[in-house]
Amino acid sequence: MMTDQTHDFPVTSEAGARLRIEELAPEARFSLRVRPTNAPVLGQALGLDLPGRIGQIAEAQGRKALCLGPDEWLICAPEAARDAIVEAARDAYVAASHSLTEISDREISYAISGPAAQELLSIACPRDLDRLAPGEAVRTVFDSAQVVLWRDGPEAFRLDVWRSFAPHVRALLDIGRAEIDAGL
Template structure:
């Protein structure tokens, strides 16, 4: 009987990048990820089935600490949930949404990276051309953007806490860019 393959993420076995208490860059816990596309009425039903009201304002996040939803476009939401819940969440949303919509499980595609500490915004601004001042990019803001040449979703979870979603194929590149930026800021 063949062994079942074990999922390995690109950051498995890589130690977090730390700079005293000023910066930590580490892999986010694994999780389920779904992309919903459809009208706002579909998002209402999807949110009820998902267990979290989906945000209605563009480039915002809603979270209950376990589940998170980002509104990334006029008809697009990225949903994050605990690992191994994708099938359950997918089935619940499909059963609840009656309008035409698209729901895709992208759990295998994305990797989450947490960037936190007083230098987090500076390190992210080394590759992101957004104003990450808390007045311009407040807590709860989430947007699709670029870090250097990698497309990411950037979410400000707290004053000095960010969550970055990146495609698995860009993880090594992004991690290397973050590591290089960290070295520059902690000299």
């Protein structure tokens, strides 16, 4: 005869309720380098305004443009838009010389959300995350890995990590989650 045992405690841990880490689906990504005077031409071709301030994000038609430097943007879009972006940039080249490099396979993205998300990221990110406003993103480091950190909301972040560093970063995130769960 078998017995069934039931428990009154929750299946998810406190950190599980306070913290969520998930790998995001792949997307088309491009590194765009263009002189700021030519940025409006490329923005029009790509269907969004390229922001002029470092850390600023523009969104349109499911595409995002993040200003990483005075002449550098990260363009993210659904994978289905990849060919259209390449074609639009190619067509705009005569009017505005630029460099558009596809980097889609270079990075993996993690969504980190919940009331403990900022606490988790602070274990290996030297930036003052209180100064990163929702709707902004920055290039920074997580431990020794270069990352792009997006703040999607008060308790929601996205971490873009080079594929070669992803196992290291994910292991640190999991260790941090365990420490937060244990109250360390």
